[in-house]
Amino acid sequence: MNSRFAPSPTGYLHIGGARTALFAWAWAKNQQGKFILRIEDTDLARSSKASVAAILEGMSWLGLDYDEGPYFQTEHFERYKTVISQLLNSGKAYYCECSEKRLQELRDGLMAKGEKAKYDGHCRHKNLSSGVVRFQNPAAGNVVFTDLVKGKISVNNEELDDLIIARTDGSPTYNLTVVVDDFDMKIDVVIRGDDHINNTPKQINLYQALGWKLPDFAHLPMILGADGSRLSKRHGAVSVMAYREAGFLPEALLNYLARLGWSHGDKELFSTAEIIELFELKNVNKAPASFDADKLLWLNQHYIQTAxxxxxxxxxxxxxxxxxxxxxxxxxxxxxxxxxxxxxxxxxxxxxxxxxxxQDFTTFDENLGKKHFKNKAPLELLLAKLMVLEAWTAAEIKAIIEKVAEELSVGFGKVGQPFRLALSGDGNAGSIDLVAELLGKDKVLKRLQMALEF
RNA sequence: GUCGCCUUCGUCUAUCGGUUAGGACCCCAGGUUUUCAUCCUGGUAAGAGGAGUUCGAUUCUCCUAGGCGAUGCCA
The missing domain is CATH 1.10.8 (Helicase, Ruva Protein; domain 3)
Known part of the structure; x- marks a missing residue:
């Protein structure tokens, strides 16, 4: 059982694409089938090598390994050409020379009348031999299919028009290339974003015209920003690699993405192996989900604590x-x-x-320094006692801090906090006794001395 | 405009027509604690609206509203 991820290389791998890839990947692994990576680069103007590299980098960081590929559609042009002529020869496709202007006027006119904006078949019986190639869509009847996540979907052929399958320059377009590749690559379930739902009936008609067996389809709902609108840059990071830069663990992102639109009862924590083991398309939610950065952060913290x-x-x-x-x-x-x-x-x-x-530092945080280094006594006493400490362990160091506090008749914090600042420079440090132990006697004494000179 | 899809706490979600509608994140309160954290306990909070089917609807059907998507010689 095979699935595929088919991004178009027009930018980095974004969160939505990564989740689509994750689900397709998890499904294939769960089925012990192949996960195939196919780069849909037929739009020569918008595709770039840099984008391909960025997508591969993102997938590799996330650990979404593919069994085949990456394949490039630009390497399949001969095959597409063959299929297009096959369609042309069998009368299921035809050339069209309608100008952009005529098409625009046609659309405007139909829209103004409140009708569906679609091509009117003007060139259908003209027997032309140049221009774009259009697929002759069936005129009547319904296209019905059962989507593995959305359920039954039905579209009337009257809503569909004769779509362009080859541009004027002969290059194939998306709806033709996906059909050919998904068929050739023996894809069992086409898993993709639900922005493709409307394309599916057209593709099904193409499969049927070609006499090919249909794959199953599973359309994943979109990921929305926190405000419920389409995820975009203004929602913060959308690129997968931006999450790496922000300090996220790949397994945390993967876990988060898995739970965004998919669930397994009340379970929240999924190792990568568990995602594969438990993944089922039927448990994918139909509704779009909003991205929640707080929950991702919680997961990241969890994995940092347990990895x-x-x-x-x-x-x-x-x-x-x-x-x-x-x-x-x-x-x-x-x-x-x-x-x-x-x-x-x-x-x-x-x-x-x-x-x-x-790394050694040369200055202390100015404000904190004024606050904690004002009274030198705690640090002086600490320094004196630590200097002669033999057993450099957290326990011994803690005992000394307590002793200093006792001798000066102050609380632990009055000694611990200046000490923490002295060692860290900015006051950010963990258990001060442990920090001091790890840092080592040399550095501790040096930094205490430096603090006294503040 | 037209067509398609979607609709449970603020967010992610559970629920095989019968539940005090459960869990998680966030938030709030309390406890542990040598800053900040961690950790523990508890709490607030939901079935878009309206019809219908049914002994009984969050769950099935329809309508409305709202959201999203498509309507490209992009994918």
Missing amino acids: PAQHLLDELAWHLQKNQIEITNEIDIFKVIESLRKRSKTLVEMAFGLKMFY
Whole structure:
């Protein structure tokens, strides 16, 4: 059982496309069939190599691996040409030379009369031999099909017109190429966005004219922005890679996308393997869904808290490189990750929190410094006691902080907070005793000294 | 305009005609806590409107409204 993802390379891989890919991928894997990637690049003017690369990059990051492809429709032009002449020869398609102007006037006129704007078949019996090629759609009857997510859909042929299947330059158009490729690639279920529902009856007529067996269709509802309108740039990030940049884990995005329009009872958390195992088209929701950034963030936090440290490090590496943070052997990165994971919602936050362990700083946050370094006594006492501390462990360090607080008759916070600022520079750090242990005696003493000079 | 699709808490969703309509995110309250977090407990909150079928409709049918999509020599 095969499915495919067929993006047109006119931009990056966006959230909606990624979900379509995910569902098609999950379905094929669930069926133990093939997932095929096909690039629909027949619009030469709008397609670009950069977009192809961006789409492949997005899919690769998400781990949506394909069993075949990427195929490019531009490599199938001969095949399309053959099919088009077959249609022409059998009288199921014809040339049309109507000018753009005539077509426009025709549309305007019909619309003004309150009728469906469609081609009137002007050139149908002219026996022309140049121009665009139109498919002769059946004039009457209904096209009925059972969509695997939407159910029964019926469209009257009177609503459909003779669609163009080849442009003046001979190049094929979308409705023809999908039909040919889906047939040739033995696609069992065409899984795609529901903006294609209206094309489906036309394609079904094409299949029938060609005498080909129909695939099943499954049309996925759209993803809307938080305000319920079509997802666009003003809703924030729409590109998959923008989520990588924002510090999301691919499994979090995948889990989120899976639950957007699909469900398995009350289950919220799905590993990638579980998505494959449990995915069923019949559990896909019919209604469009709004993108909720808060829930995605919650999932990301969940996966940051539970993922193996090595995996976190692998994903983190990209961010560290981007921020020019270099991990050294001096401090155990895994211990640092453990100390950070509970307080990081994104990898960006984690990378940021990691900085203080591997990069020295020269200044403290001005405002916080004024507040916490005003009274030097806690830091002086801390420094004196830590300097002579032999067993450099969190427990010992904590005992010293408590002792300092006791000697000065202040609360733990009065010592801990200045200490935290001294070590981090910006006040953002976790359990201060643990942070101090990880940082190591040298750096701790140095930074305390620096704080005293503030 | 015309055609198609859709409609359960603010959001994502569950519900095989009979449920106090459940879960999750968000939000709020309380608890744990060395900042910020995490974590735990509890809470607020929904069947678009109107007919019909039925002993009984969120669930089936129809109408209306609203949203989205299509109406391209884009895909």
